[in-house]
Amino acid sequence: MAQVVMANSFRGGTGKSTIISNLASYLASVGMKTVVVDADVISPGVHAIFGLDSTSMSTTLTDYLNGDARISEAVYDVSTNLSLTENSLLLVPGSITSTTIAELVSQKKTAERLVKGIPQLIKEFKPDVIMIDTHPGLNDEFLVMSDVAHVLLNIVRPDNQDYQGLRVSAGVAKKLGMKNYVVLNKIHHQIKQPKLRQTIASTYNLPIAGALPLSDDIILSQSQYVFSEKYPEHDFSKGIYEIAANVFGIKHKNHLETMHDLLADINSGKVDQKKLWSHEHMTQAAFKEYVDELQREKFVKKEKGLYVLTDKGKKFLKKYRAISKFVDNFRL
Numbered sequence: 546m547a548q549v550v551m552a553n554s555f556r557g558g559t560g561k562s563t564i565i566s567n568l569a570s571y572l573a574s575v576g577m578k579t580v581v582v583d584a585d586v587i588s589p590g591v592h593a594i595f596g597l598d599s600t601s602m603s604t605t606l607t608d609y610l611n612g613d614a615r616i617s618e619a620v621y622d623v624s625t626n627l628s629l630t631e632n633s634l635l636l637v638p639g640s641i642t643s644t645t646i647a648e649l650v651s652q653k654k655t656a657e658r659l660v661k662g663i664p665q666l667i668k669e670f671k672p673d674v675i676m677i678d679t680h681p682g683l684n685d686e687f688l689v690m691s692d693v694a695h696v697l698l699n700i701v702r703p704d705n706q707d708y709q710g711l712r713v714s715a716g717v718a719k720k721l722g723m724k725n726y727v728v729l730n731k732i733h734h735q736i737k738q739p740k741l742r743q744t745i746a747s748t749y750n751l752p753i754a755g756a757l758p759l760s761d762d763i764i765l766s767q768s769q770y771v772f773s774e775k776y777p778e779h780d781f782s783k784g785i786y787e788i789a790a791n792v793f794g795i796k797h798k799n800h801l802e803t804m805h806d807l808l809a810d811i812n813s814g815k816v817d818q819k820k821l822w823s824h825e826h827m828t829q830a831a832f833k834e835y836v837d838e839l840q841r842e843k844f845v846k847k848e849k850g851l852y853v854l855t856d857k858g859k860k861f862l863k864k865y866r867a868i869s870k871f872v873d874n875f876r877l
């Protein structure tokens with residue numbers, strides 16, 4: 546059964562869409578088929594982060610909510626924009642056409658139809674995870690989505706106004722039966738993280754799913770791409786892995802560990818190829834090229850039919866950053 550996770554914040558601009566898109570892309574990269582629903586129908590934006598051109602979004606969630614389309618017609622495969630395995634990351638975008646949005650807002654039927662759409666997506670696309678981005682505040686969508694969402698990520702900045710909102714949203718979500726987590730975002734480097742985590746967790750009696758730094762690099766990315774995919778070693782990306790670990794139980798592997806495991810899988814001869822390819826979000830051809838390159842560079846050699854690390858390879862493995870750069874070069 547798919548896990549349905551919703552992100553919300555009482556106030557706007559906390560980082561919901563950024564965190565949802567990074568988390569979803571990461572989950573897809575580790576083999577969890579993920580559908581993102583951009584339910585912020587008034588001001589949708591996830592499509593921009595996923596690099597989906599708005600002109601190619603002929604049918605959107607908004608059309609479904611207006612009763613003009615089936616929800617499955619508004620599903621777009623964004624995996625290939627992100628060098629992920631095909632169909633591993635799907636997006637249901639919101640419309641950015643003002644007339645369609647205006648029509649929708651006046652209809653007020655949005656919330657109920659949205660709730661009905663989620664089981665349809667589960668039935669038709671069989672995802673492991675559905676992630677729902679929302680408009681800030683305690684609106685109708687938020688309230689009715691608790692019928693289908695199991696988990697709520699309360700995204701807050703270290704700011705008193707956000708904390709007050711957290712108390713309200715988390716309280717309501719709890720009453721509605723959702724499991725609450727707090728995600729702290731935009732933490733200034735002068736704020737001591739361990740203390741902040743502890744204070745928030747104990748004051749609001751909520752688990753912290755992750756804590757992410759306020760980062761100029763994120764601002765400079767201008768929501769033009771999935772940041773953690775491009776910079777897997779960045780502290781922001783590590784915050785995303787922490788959320789995945791706490792909410793979905795995924796143990797993050799860095800490139801070094803991934804490489805070790807890959808070699809072990811190949812050597813053992815019991816490679817579940819489908820799993821391996823989707824797990825490493827590489828195509829089979831890209832993977833072959835990657836291993837060939839390792840051999841060409843003399844990091845790996847074949848001995849009695851097995852891949853083993855050369856001394857050069859062992860040394861190189863220690864230089865974790867170098868490895869990650871190297872591996873990145875061979876991602877298609």
Ligand SMILES: Nc1ncnc2c1ncn2[C@@H]1O[C@H](COP(=O)(O)OP(=O)(O)OP(=O)(O)O)[C@@H](O)[C@H]1O
Binds near residue numbers: 562681
């Ligand atoms: N950790 C961070 N450090 C710096 N900038 C960030 C961080 N997280 C998000 N941002 C930036 O903050 C802005 C708002 O982020 P985002 O759109 O994800 O928030 P949101 O909660 O979805 O907003 P809205 O409530 O309007 O939907 C974006 O420009 C984004 O790039």
Ligand SMILES: [Mg+2]
Binds near residue numbers: 561562563585590678
């Ligand atoms: Mg948003």
